[in-house]
Amino acid sequence: MMTKKIVVFVFIFCSVFSFSQESKVIDSLKRELKLYKKNTYQYADANNEIAKKYWAVNWDSVYYFANKANKVAKLLKYSKGLINSYLNYGIYFERKENFKLSEFYRKKALNISIKIKNNELIGKSYFSIGNLSYTKNHNDSVVFFYKKAELFLKKSNNYEIIAGINNNLAALYQGQNDFNKALVCFFKSLEYYKKAKNKTQTSLVLSNIGVLYQSLGNDKLSKEYFLKSISVISDNLLSKIIAYNGLGNMYENQKKNDSALYFFEKGLNISKILKDQYYINFFNLNKSSIYLLKKENNLSYFILRNINVDSFNDRNETLAMYYRNYGVYYYNLKKYIKAKEYIEKSLFITKENKLNEQFLENNRWYIKILAKLYHNSYLFDYSNYSDSLISIKYKKNNLELLYSYDTKYRTAEKEAKIKEQQLLLQNEKANRNMALGGIAGLVLLSGGAFWLYRTKQKQNQLQTQNTLLGLQQNLNAMQLENLNKQLNPHEIKNILANISPEIQRNAPEAYNKMTKLLNITRASLSSNSVTDSIENQLQQIEDYLSLEKTVLPVRLQYTIHNTVETNKQIPRLLLKNLVENSIKHGIKNKKEGGEIKVNLLEKENTIFIEIDDTGIGRQQAISLDSGIGTSTYINLFETLNKTNTQKASFNIIDKENGTKVEIYIPKDYKYS
Structure with a gap:
């Protein structure tokens, strides 16, 4: 199955995205515009309102009417007119992929709003900047600006935009695989829009909920919400884009390729009506994927070569899919060196941007290509085996x-x-x-x-x-399930890439390394429990550290000391992920390498775990992701501490040279 980016619509403002309705409103506003004298506040406001309504119809018209409003507002020194024209500029330039100009105008709007102390316009400006951050995948900035926006919008009682914020946060959490928070935010957004009797936005949120269930493989609920979305308001074109893409993906996953093509074609036709080049290329990319599945390589290639890759600027999931489709195309033609080149491009994008699901699938394709290049059937079997494990566990844990x-x-x-x-x-x-x-x-x-x-x-x-x-x-149960899911390897490393050249030169030694990696991966994916025995985890880190010692470009020394009963249970993959973080964020970035000490002791009815490394230290690695070894386990213990009398603790200590992690877990600690 080919994973692809599923469209989740993010509200760019509080607009009404219904093509025929907007056209009627625009005609009415244009007639009203003729009644106003030029160079008046009303004239500026009317032009800004027309520009806003053109968001769903024609982006060039957005700029045209915003520009008319801006000129009048400047002449009159009319702050509100300037702010709204700058926000319209910001949205226009975002759609044209000019993010620098988009940010420039949104910040101009914010500065003027703060100057005149208008809470609603301050909130709208923060919301608009947050949306741009969302497009650019700057997730921390998204949450920051949305919280700022919500604070000011509550003061002005603008609940519709607050509903939009909840929708966008839900989409953000969904992208981070935090389905619990995503659902809560989606339904909260849905509630606000229903109260406001805003059918258009309700339709879009229903589509987004359909996307969420689809990303989890639940076709029944997914289809139900997509059809609800279309039935709420039949001429909402952007809702249809989301729904048709979702239905196309559903039929693709069911291997009903002709049905998938039918819905992707419908989505493509709507994208052409909207004159949105990104969605036009996006649906063409979906069609190319189907033709690859049908082994109609020429049709797929014809579509791929006519896609303007520049339209995917900063949309990493889609760009990764574009390169992967080229890789699969060349794989089908048995041009494995060319296929490897494109899959490596896709791998780089997915790893750099933490697109974990796409990274795992790209890794599977990469191994299949290596298997063909080096005539190694074991690698081919390994890719299919790991893929099936991931698919089974993913569905079981969530659906x-x-x-x-x-x-x-x-x-x-x-x-x-x-x-x-x-x-x-x-x-x-x-x-x-x-x-x-x-x-x-x-x-x-x-x-x-x-x-x-x-x-x-x-x-x-x-x-x-x-x-x-x-x-x-x-x-709470969902939170535990999702935390448990996150304990899976956040990357199956790129050790495969490091080892692969050795397979040809030194097959026996490379085979042993691959076996160790397979043992680590199998242990990671074969458990449904949130815990595992200390015995199993000690074996995991022994395999992992010995493997890393052979592939790291720097020196690695390690010691493991344990006096705790080995049948005791601790959070699954705890030791492995902590030592992995010590290497990734500490020792790997230190020229002379370093040492890791792993100690497990019993202290007054408490299991004490210490991971002490001599890497570069957390302060120097602060820009790096702290990874599964910290945030996930901190969240896990915070969740479990709510139901335990004796509390567990997780402490990170910054040293002059390196980092130390200390964990205290009561012996009778309950994990359910």
């Missing part, structure tokens, strides 16, 4: 749990509606009784109705609390 979440959400939503209707009926009945009772009866019934209302309200509150408690327990 049932998230299906349960969807069911509980729907049940809670229905119960809330029923309670609301019952409450309305009770109020109506009470009102009728009070009207019939006269003044004395009115006083009596008012008191009785109030008592009944308060009693029912308390019952409703208790029921709601129970529902929320059940949802929270489910979320």
